[in-house]
Amino acid sequence: MSAPVFHPGSTDITPGRARRVGGSARLQRARDAVRAYLGLTKTRIIEQLLVVTVPAMILAERGIPSVWLIAATLIGGAMAAAGAHALNCVVDADIDAVMKRTSRRPLVKGQVPRRNALVFGLALAAVSSVWLGLTTNWLAAALSLVAIAFYVLVYTLLLKRRTAQNIVWGGAAGCMPVVIGWAAVTGTVEWPALVMFGVIFFWTPPHFWALAMRYKDDYAAAGIPMLPVVASPAQVSRRIVVYSWAMAAWTLLLLPVTSWIYAAVALLGGGYFVFRAHRLHAGVRAQREVAPMRMFHLSNLYLCVLFAAIAVDAAIGLPVLPWPL
Known part of the structure; x- marks a missing residue:
């Protein structure tokens, strides 16, 4: 009996090819x-989050901190944020499945x-907490844990589904990287770190409410009382104006520790x-x-440019402006 002939178009797979396909x-x-x-x-x-951490560290150092300290803080901060976001996805899997914007997240799919x-x-x-404690200091590690707990327990579990003020107070977790960065450099929390915390705190509502205006129907379908869902468009835009003024004014509190570079960008x-x-x-009111x-x-873009100005200002080391101006 003659041996079988295998033609180039045959569907038979040799053992070597099978291993390659399996691999x-x-x-x-x-x-x-x-x-x-x-x-x-x-x-x-x-x-x-990491974009604002490095400028806070540079301002705390009044120069460039060691590359190792910056890298260690960023690695720890990235792991902390990643962990908080993963836990947020677990808690919010049901509403993510309803919202078009989040319907492709891994748990939903x-x-x-x-x-x-x-x-x-x-x-x-x-x-992340152990890493920050061993590579920076335990104050930075503790602040990282506080940020994670606040984001998951206070914002995600308590506020998000219950009040239109969810992003106002829950957004405080996103302000923590500047405080963690400052603590990593100095081992303390001083008033400039709290000012930077406040800048992000007042920045968050205009930032997020603008997004929520665009995805209002998504949040409504999921039963999430974001401000644009429960308030009129004019009320939402008015609050955006109020928080924008508060943020712009708050940025000026850093003038005693900065020079004309930061002052120009802030103003x-x-x-x-x-x-x-x-x-x-005005557009909303005019319908x-x-x-x-x-x-x-x-x-x-604004937040990136503002904190870049903080970094450049502190790195160059120009004389601070007289206070008050």
Whole structure:
């Protein structure tokens, strides 16, 4: 009997090819799992948190801290934020499934089991605190734990589904990176760190309410009482104006420890931010079609530029301005 002939188009797979196909499939599954777990951490938000941490450290040092200290603080801060976000995804899985904006998150799509996400978040929170304690100091580690607990327990579990003031008070967790960065350098928490905390505190409502105006129907469908869901558009835009003024004024409290570089950015940038807030409010009152996402994107740019000015100002070491101006 003659041996069988295998043609190039045959579907038979040799053992070597089978191993390669199996290896490729396992590699693809591993990549998909990594992407899914990264999706739990909301990496874009982490980037924003780290952007404000380094300038706070530079201001605390009045110069450039050691590269190792900056790296250790950023690694610890990134793990802490990632853990908090993963735990947030676990708690909010039901509303994420309803909202179009969040419907592709890993828990909603079944890419990560809920229990695994919970363990992942708790592990990151614990490891980040130990890391910060061993590589920076235990005050920074304790503040990191406070931020995680506040975000998960106070904002996500207590405030988010119960009050339109959720993002006002819950947003305090997002203000903590500047305080953690300051503590990592100095081992203390001093008034400039609290001023930077306040800048982000007053910045958060205009930033988030602009986003919530765009996704009002999403939040309404999920039963989340974000301000644009429970208040009229004019009431929302009016509060955006109020918080924008408060933020712009609060930034000036850093003038005693900065030079003309920061002063110029704070005055011009804050003035433009307030102008855009008033413009949004005027459009809403006139019942014109407005684009709240422009305000949202502007707020991201504004915060980055303002804190970049803090970093450049402190790194250069120019004489501080006389106070009062």
